[in-house]
Amino acid sequence: MRDILTVILAGGRGSRLEPLTRDRAKPAVPFGGLYRIIDFVLSNCLNSDMRRLLLLTQYKAQSLDRHINLAWRQYFCRELGEFIDVVPPQQRIAGNWYSGTADAVYQNIYAIEREKPEHVVVLAGDHIYKMNYGPMVEFHRKRGADITIGALRVSVEEAKQFGVMQIDPDHRVVGFQEKPDAPIPTPEDPDVCLASMGIYVFSARFLFEALCNDATNMASDHDFGKNVIPGAINSHVVCAYPFMDENRKSDAYWRDVGTIDAYYEASMDLISIDPQLNLYDEHWPVRAFQPNLPPPKFVFGSEGGSTRRGTALDSLVCQGAIVSGGSVSRSILGPGVRVNSYASVEDSILFDDVNVGRRSRLRRVIVDKGVSIPAETEIGFDPAADAARGLKITESGLVVISRGEKIEPSKVAGSVG
The missing domain is CATH 2.160.10.10 (Hexapeptide repeat proteins)
Structure with a gap:
């Protein structure tokens, strides 16, 4: 995985989670008592042996930056080429804050190029799930893809909040709509859609070219789901990778705790007799800051x-x-x-x-x-x-x-x- 660079988008404002996000970014919101939301994607990276990470921050990042220093620096050895770097907005290319997911990556293109990656994995830092990214990267390599998108099966009603994909039998994406009012279901099940999880693997050369082209398009929202992916479907190889859950439960677990009620529901699941999210799994541990405090x-x-x-x-x-x-x-x-x-x-x-x-x-x-x-x-x-x-x-x-x-x-x- 030495030729892989991982970019984590962790600058989300999380306005629907206020007042919990009044003083912190959404990825820094505590979850499950001991954890922060960001700990789940970082644990996925560490468990997937992805040890070159850029964490792009923006909104009220002090709490998140402090948490990274306390909980995560110890797992990465700079002398071995490993790192987790918190990168605030540099405004090297433009004087504006990030205007979309693609723009956030574009404004840090120099930091990405400096690492000379062959592939770039782009992740959202505000979702709760367990996943091994290694097989997805291998899938991307074997297909010779320019973009590979993590795909999750959701109900048609839920799909209105996602990017929705249509794929051919070879997992190649032939259609993509961002948060459609009338989502297109899968051919085999009219009640289910194939949704983008906001997990992407890009071939680095394609990513640099696509970001530069998007940056000069004044009509663009500079967003992966709205602009970059739909614009690449007809001219490049765009594939969908089915979500492979490491949670080891009967149903796949992936949560976007974007509202107070969704956050509360996901939290209350943790205290049930058989929670959907397994925090006790030694096979796929979720790491967090362990404060030096006595037992309860x-x-x-x-x-x-x-x-x-x-x-x-x-x-x-x-x-x-x-x-x-x-x-x-x-x-x-x-x-x-x-x-x-x-x-x-x-x-x-x-x-x-x-x-x-x-x-x-x-x-x-x-x-x-x-x-x-x-x-x-x-x-x-x-x-x-x-x-x-x-x-x-x-x-x-x-x-x-x-x-x-x-x-x-x-x-x-x-x-x-």
Whole structure:
């Protein structure tokens, strides 16, 4: 894989994930307590033995840059030609921010050319899945392709949010529509479409030529899905590679957690009895930053007539968390979280260092880092009261508390103990 350079697009704003993306790029959003979204694609690269990575950032990249330094530098040896370089917008070619996926790569074309790759793998940094990119690169080589696109089977309704492909029996792409209103289904199943996963393998020579041509086209959106791929279908070899899932479950797992509700649903899957995403697979490990914190702790029991009991059921509890006489159910507690006596946390996600005060109650709440919930406060039970606090409430009733939010205390009706 020494002739492969991997470019990861990690500058996404993630506006539909606000307020979780108010202070960070979408790939830097925590997921599953310990991880960041970017950790999944980076783990795929490492497990695929792809060790020459350019991470293109743009929007509020400080959190992501810090995470890369803490979690990922150790796995790459510069003396052996391995690297993971975080590349902010250089504006060497144009004075503008990136205007599309193709433009993001084009504006960094000098950094790519300097590495002299034979093939360039372009990945999105904000999707959650497990995949070995090696067989896809080999497929690309054997077909003599100019572009190979990772392909996922989705429902016709879901396909409206993807680039949709039509292929011939030899996996060559003969049609491509970006986010069509009326997606074209596959010939064998009228309810299914073949969608682009935003995973591309390019022959380097073709990529450089295509990017330069696209950059001079004033009518272009400078996007791979809208412009570069449709423009290459009739003149170059464009192939589709079927998604080969390394998650080892009956159904293929690939998620774009682009909205709060989608993010919450994917997170809650992790605490189910048999989660769709297998985080315990030694065959395909997902790496992350491991903070130097003590093990999680559960304080107080029922001895001596005490009504306090520190419990966590059907939950993920990260290191450094303390459940001190409170109860946690169907929730995810990030590192350093503290749940105090008689407090109740249900169906919620608490990021790092959240403190839940005594006798407080949270239900279906996402709390960003470092927020302190005052004692005897209810959130997630009364939408009108939550809205009056200025908190974000999704269509499904989820409450989101952003980083730095100051929560005013409110008496919990019927508190006991």
